[in-house]
Amino acid sequence: MKAKETKMKEIHSAPSKKGEIHPMENLLRMDRMPxxxxxxxxxxxxxxxxxxxxxxxxxxxxMVSIVxxxxxxxxxxxxxxxxxxxTTHGRPIAFGTGIRVANPKIKVVVFSGDxxxxxxxxxxxxxxxxxxxxMLVVCVNNFIYAMTGGQVAPTTPxxxxxxxxxxxxxxxPFNIPYIADSSGAVYxxxxxxxxxxxxxxxxxxxxxxxxxxVVEVISPCGMYYSRINKxxxxxxxxxxxxxxxxxxxxxxxxxxxxxxxxxxICGKFVDRERPSYMERYNQWLSGVKxxxxxxx
Amino acid sequence: xxxxxxxxxxxxxxxxxNHACAEGAFAAGCRFxxxxxxxxxxxxxERFLERAPEVGATFIQMEDEVSVLAAVLGASWTGKKSxxxxxxxxxxxxxxxxxxxxxLETPCVIVDIQRVGPALGMPGxxxxxxxxQARWGSHGDYEIIALSPSSPQEMFDYTIKxxxxxxxxxxxxxxxxxxxxxxxxxxxxxxxxEEIEIEPRRYYKGAKDKYLPFKRDKDFVPRMVNIGDxxxxxxxxxxxDDRGYPVMNEECQEYNVHPLVWKVRNYVDEIIEVxxxxxEDAEVIIISYGATSRAALKAMEQARKSGVKVGSLRLVTxxxxxxxxxxxxxxxxxxxxxxxxxxxxxxxxxxRCSYGDTNTFFVSHGENGVENTDDLLSAIKQAVQADKVExxxxxxxxxx
Numbered sequence: 001m002k003a004k005e006t007k008m009k010e011i012h013s014a015p016s017k018k019g020e021i022h023p024m025e026n027l028l029r030m031d032r033m034p035x036x037x038x039x040x041x042x043x044x045x046x047x048x049x050x051x052x053x054x055x056x057x058x059x060x061x062x063m064v065s066i067v068x069x070x071x072x073x074x075x076x077x078x079x080x081x082x083x084x085x086x087t088t089h090g091r092p093i094a095f096g097t098g099i100r101v102a103n104p105k106i107k108v109v110v111f112s113g114d115x116x117x118x119x120x121x122x123x124x125x126x127x128x129x130x131x132x133x134x135m136l137v138v139c140v141n142n143f144i145y146a147m148t149g150g151q152v153a154p155t156t157p158x159x160x161x162x163x164x165x166x167x168x169x170x171x172x173p174f175n176i177p178y179i180a181d182s183s184g185a186v187y188x189x190x191x192x193x194x195x196x197x198x199x200x201x202x203x204x205x206x207x208x209x210x211x212x213x214v215v216e217v218i219s220p221c222g223m224y225y226s227r228i229n230k231x232x233x234x235x236x237x238x239x240x241x242x243x244x245x246x247x248x249x250x251x252x253x254x255x256x257x258x259x260x261x262x263x264x265i266c267g268k269f270v271d272r273e274r275p276s277y278m279e280r281y282n283q284w285l286s287g288v289k290x291x292x293x294x295x296x
Numbered sequence: 297x298x299x300x301x302x303x304x305x306x307x308x309x310x311x312x313x314n315h316a317c318a319e320g321a322f323a324a325g326c327r328f329x330x331x332x333x334x335x336x337x338x339x340x341x342e343r344f345l346e347r348a349p350e351v352g353a354t355f356i357q358m359e360d361e362v363s364v365l366a367a368v369l370g371a372s373w374t375g376k377k378s379x380x381x382x383x384x385x386x387x388x389x390x391x392x393x394x395x396x397x398x399x400l401e402t403p404c405v406i407v408d409i410q411r412v413g414p415a416l417g418m419p420g421x422x423x424x425x426x427x428x429q430a431r432w433g434s435h436g437d438y439e440i441i442a443l444s445p446s447s448p449q450e451m452f453d454y455t456i457k458x459x460x461x462x463x464x465x466x467x468x469x470x471x472x473x474x475x476x477x478x479x480x481x482x483x484x485x486x487x488x489x490e491e492i493e494i495e496p497r498r499y500y501k502g503a504k505d506k507y508l509p510f511k512r513d514k515d516f517v518p519r520m521v522n523i524g525d526x527x528x529x530x531x532x533x534x535x536x537d538d539r540g541y542p543v544m545n546e547e548c549q550e551y552n553v554h555p556l557v558w559k560v561r562n563y564v565d566e567i568i569e570v571x572x573x574x575x576e577d578a579e580v581i582i583i584s585y586g587a588t589s590r591a592a593l594k595a596m597e598q599a600r601k602s603g604v605k606v607g608s609l610r611l612v613t614x615x616x617x618x619x620x621x622x623x624x625x626x627x628x629x630x631x632x633x634x635x636x637x638x639x640x641x642x643x644x645x646x647x648r649c650s651y652g653d654t655n656t657f658f659v660s661h662g663e664n665g666v667e668n669t670d671d672l673l674s675a676i677k678q679a680v681q682a683d684k685v686e687x688x689x690x691x692x693x694x695x696x
Contacts, residue, residue, distance in 0.1 A: 101354055
């Protein structure tokens with residue numbers, strides 16, 4: 001079979017209007033706008049908060065790499081102007097671990113959803129936390145598999161409806177901060193997309209933290225979760241967060257279960273020091289003859 | 297480019313195949329190993345870990361083989377030559393990221409020390425049952441490069457060759473060995489670093505804002521950059537354009553994925569290596585690879601002594617398969633005899649590429665006595681006696 005040069009037609013998304021400059025143009029891929037997320041979705045807010053946090057934490061964008069898995073939040077890596085990887089379902093933490101261990105100068109951010117990180121990727125999540133890999137994990141939790149059209153997730157609250165729980169969810173959900181905490185994460189926080197400023201501060205803090213940091217971002221899914229459960233649109237969800245979120249810094253992560261339309265506890269729950277994987281690795285290496293390694 | 301002397305243990309050694317593989321990796325410039333323990337590949341990892349500090353290599357033991365290859369791909373994008381070692385059950389779990397490696401065109405080496413399967417099979421015993429899985433195991437269309445060593449020396453040589461091919465074609469390369477060769481201990485000569493040819497990574501050297509991660513160069517391979525070099529590139533496992541952005545249509549699928557196949561198929565003459573012996577006047581040719589080549593060469597000699605003109609075609613690269621050469625030889629010989637430590641895999645390709653011009657005998661080679669030639673010699677005898685070309689593969693029956 002002979003190779004042929006197929007000329008690619010311009011397959012661009014609609015370019016932004018001339019002269020218009022987005023304030024985050026240096027951190028977002030404007031040539032990929034408009035994004036795929038539905039009206040009322042909270043993922044865009046989480047991305048904006050993350051971009052602000054990068055600036056706030058004064059991170060060198062050349063030295064930050066973002067890895068996403070699959071799903072709605074899995075698309076984040078494609079919109080952020082960093083060395084960015086859209087990988088396989090559930091494996092961004094594993095992919096990011098390889099980056100971090102091979103080049104400890106790179107700050108790795110894993111940005112993905114609850115289904116990706118906690119269901120299919122659950123094993124990688126707990127092991128990266130156990131190793132204390134230097135990595136920020138932003139887990140957007142919308143309580144449902146949205147990309148595939150609203151299936152039940154390991155975060156779907158008991159009794160909530162989904163296309164694969166037509167009589168209400170019968171499985172108790174995971175409490176993400178509790179898993180992160182008990183697996184060894186050094187920084188664990190939860191916010192909703194309503195708490196933008198607190199979320200930015202938290203992400204900025206977590207970015208500068210050495211070790212495995214987890215920020216859970218509760219996000220509305222107007223198209224599936226809210227529609228299937230008749231909870232109104234995105235604005236109604238934001239109102240719900242406004243009325244039902246309680247901020248309790250330092251709360252024991254055991255107490256952070258989320259029920260169907262019950263109170264959501266937000267805050268910074270864990271902020272501790274523990275030697276990171278690279279610190280221990282270097283310590284081991286310095287004891288071995290001839291070993292030398294970059295600071296990590 | 298010549299090898300970095302830091303990784304080259306020049307001299308004459310007595311090494312197992314597994315240890316020779318680890319030395320080959322260091323000599324090739326491999327500086328990252330992702331691993332998950334599995335018999336019978338473990339000694340590669342153990343040797344690698346032992347020597348890693350002095351060579352300046354890094355490693356991590358992951359939680360499963362799924363995450364191992366994901367980590368290897370991530371590591372490769374930092375600019376470090378990366379590999380993993382495994383066996384059948386692990387290779388099954390790696391199929392997901394073999395596909396991602398193909399799609400992201402990420403150089404890396406996967407060493408598979410084949411053991412008896414399916415499922416758990418017999419963990420420490422040799423087999424060649426993963427050959428088709430290496431070729432077809434991940435979903436979707438792709439081509440793969442797979443090499444098969446038959447001695448510790450070749451474990452060293454072909455590990456280097458595997459890395460060189462993976463950099464040249466920006467593709468994961470499989471080194472398909474087996475428990476026999478892996479645990480065999482023989483003399484291995486490691487040449488001085490300046491005598492080892494290394495294929496350097498093909499980097500992009502243009503303006504930062506003009507970088508396109510999947511724009512094919514004249515050699516059909518897109519240029520790479522490293523994470524942290526300031527290119528802020530994007531890559532995705534979705535069907536994508538030159539920028540690495542997803543495009544969901546047939547046209548882009550053709551543009552993006554068809555070349556993943558061409559970049560191997562168009563270069564088969566450069567990639568394929570076979571070793572021929574006494575094929576000139578042969579009436580029967582044994583086609584073999586890996587450990588069974590040892591029996592094949594012995595059987596060839598023994599048959600020649602008894603007056604039967606037998607030749608040998610050894611596949612160094614099993615994938616891509618040397619279709620042209622097999623078809624040429626099929627016109628000249630009475631039969632091909634194909635020994636494999638499985639129940640018939642690569643023999644399917646041999647039969648296909650004979651296009652009905654000759655008989656194809658399959659010898660299921662037992663793991664007991666890998667170098668035993670009895671069955672092969674009986675099959676050769678049967679092959680010589682056949683007076684017409686049968687359709688399909690003729691399975692050598694030990695009872696006959």
